[in-house]
Amino acid sequence: MKILITGGTGLIGRALIDALVADGHKIHVLTRNPDKARNALPSGVLPFQWDGHSPTGWSHLIPAMDAVVNLAGESIAGESLLDILTKPWNAASKARIRQSRVDAGNALVAAIEAAEHKPEVFIQASAVGYYGACGDDEINEGFDAGDDFLAETCRLWEDSTAKLDEIGVRRAVIRTGLALAAKGGILPIVLLPFRLFAGGKLGSGEQYVPWIHIEDEVNAIRFLLTNKAARGVYNFAAPNPLRQRELAQVAGRLLHRPSFIPTPGFILKLVLGEKSTLVLDGQRVVPENLQLEGFPFKFNTFEAALADLL
Numbered sequence: 001m002k003i004l005i006t007g008g009t010g011l012i013g014r015a016l017i018d019a020l021v022a023d024g025h026k027i028h029v030l031t032r033n034p035d036k037a038r039n040a041l042p043s044g045v046l047p048f049q050w051d052g053h054s055p056t057g058w059s060h061l062i063p064a065m066d067a068v069v070n071l072a073g074e075s076i077a078g079e080s081l082l083d084i085l086t087k088p089w090n091a092a093s094k095a096r097i098r099q100s101r102v103d104a105g106n107a108l109v110a111a112i113e114a115a116e117h118k119p120e121v122f123i124q125a126s127a128v129g130y131y132g133a134c135g136d137d138e139i140n141e142g143f144d145a146g147d148d149f150l151a152e153t154c155r156l157w158e159d160s161t162a163k164l165d166e167i168g169v170r171r172a173v174i175r176t177g178l179a180l181a182a183k184g185g186i187l188p189i190v191l192l193p194f195r196l197f198a199g200g201k202l203g204s205g206e207q208y209v210p211w212i213h214i215e216d217e218v219n220a221i222r223f224l225l226t227n228k229a230a231r232g233v234y235n236f237a238a239p240n241p242l243r244q245r246e247l248a249q250v251a252g253r254l255l256h257r258p259s260f261i262p263t264p265g266f267i268l269k270l271v272l273g274e275k276s277t278l279v280l281d282g283q284r285v286v287p288e289n290l291q292l293e294g295f296p297f298k299f300n301t302f303e304a305a306l307a308d309l310l
Contacts, residue, residue, distance in 0.1 A: 001225070002026045002064055006050075007125070009037050009070030011185040012176070012217055016069065017045060019218045029063055030072075053103035055111035062115040067225055069123040072104035072159065073097070076129075076150070077278055081189050089149070090272040092172055098153045105160025112164060121170045121225055123263055124161045127203055128177045128210045128237060130154035133281035136208070140288040141175075142235040148277065158233075170231050172224045177210030177237035179217050181310045194248075194257045203265035205245030207282030210237040213299035213308065223295050230293060237285040242302050244282065250303045 003020060007013045008029035017027055027045045030038040034047040043046060052072065062068075074097050078084045087093065105124070112118050131139050132146015145155045154175070164171045165204045180187045193199040210218075216235055224230045242250075252259025268276040287297075299305040 001025075001066040002028070003067045003069060003225070004028045004030065004061060004065045005059050005071065006030045006108070007073065008047075009040055010044075010071060011123075011178055011181055012214070012221075013069075014040070014055050014072050014184075015181065015214050015218050016071075016221055018042060019222060021045065023222070023299045028065070030058055049125075050107070051099060053107055055107050055114070059111040059114060061112050062111045063117040067121045067123070068108060068112070068119050069125075069221065069225075070104060070108055071125045072100065073157065074100040075185070076127075076153075077275070081192065082127055084189065084275070086295050089275050091159045093244050094149060094153075098156060101153065101157040102154065102160045105157065109115045109161055109163050112165065112169060118167070121172070122161060123221060123224060124158060124171060124173045125129075126154045126158050126175045128175050128235065130158070131173050131283050131285070133277070134283045136284060139235070139283050139285045141235055149274070150277065155203070170228070173233045174221065174224070174236045175218065175233060175271060177212050177235075177241075177283075179214050179236075180211055180305055180309060181214040185214075187309065190247075191251060191255065193261075193263075194251050194255050194259065196210045197257055198261050199248055199252055199255075199257055199259045200261035200263065201245040201248050202245070203268060203280040204270045205243060205248065205262070207244050207280060208241045208284040209244050209247050209302075210235075210241045210283050210285035211302060212236050212238050213305040216297050216299055217299070220290060220295055223293075227293065234291070235285050236290075237287055238300060238302070238305070239287060239291065239297060240301050241282075241284050241286070244279075247302060252307060254303070254306055284305070 037047040135215030
């Protein structure tokens with residue numbers, strides 16, 4: 001297949017490209033910095049300049065593509081622990097986060113609408129933040145959107161490419177939980193307190209953590225690309241979400257570090273502001289549609305996933 005990817009230099013994008021190249025697919029990447037991307041991407045992957053909000057300069061690629069994977073969007077939490085701690089959400093950062101997703105989706109739809117030959121399949125990124133804070137309710141793909149900033153952002157993100165459903169392009173929306181990888185992403189930040197002998201529960205510790213091993217994330221995207229019956233919404237989260245206090249216990253045990261030093265919720269709210277919702281509010285998300293369609297998760301438990309990544 002010839003596949004066009006946006007967001008190809010992010011955590012999920014890089015891992016996905018490596019796997020698709022190994023499968024023998026031809027990959028094109030839209031990026032704001034082709035020179036930088038060229039040094040980071042595998043040999044044979046072709047980066048093309050785009051501004052993130054218009055089809056200018058790259059729309060000619062669309063007629064040759066069999067698939068498009070849209071992972072584009074400014075980081076919600078931040079690129080580093082320093083970003084997380086020192087860059088709280090405000091009106092301007094929220095607008096950038098939201099607009100980066102909507103603009104990318106709109107540009108891709110405009111290019112596909114104008115193309116005489118359209119891709120067969122379109123993978124649209126989203127996140128479990130779509131559901132908002134849900135307490136202990138088990139959340140499958142049929143649940144409605146929440147009403148907070150993350151939920152609204154995810155809804156607009158998904159809606160930005162919804163028109164493709166009307167013009168005959170098979171579209172699959174992937175609502176991803178915390179994607180766990182050995183390097184990059186959120187896991188090194190999560191484990192840092194434990195490595196410093198200061199790990200423990202966050203807030204009440206009762207909030208559920210929807211997670212997925214990066215290998216299962218990538219394999220599930222590959223599954224949707226090639227499964228011609230796959231369309232609609234898919235929760236990308238392992239079948240066994242766990243409470244945050246349980247995550248802390250597993251991390252402490254595997255790292256041989258204490259896991260009994262709590263961080264009170266009020267401190268996290270004081271330091272992170274509204275961004276504290278990322279760690280204090282959870283969702284008990286289950287991947288019902290992936291399981292119904294026969295996708296085989298390799299890592300079903302957090303302990304197995306973390307042991308592999310460590």
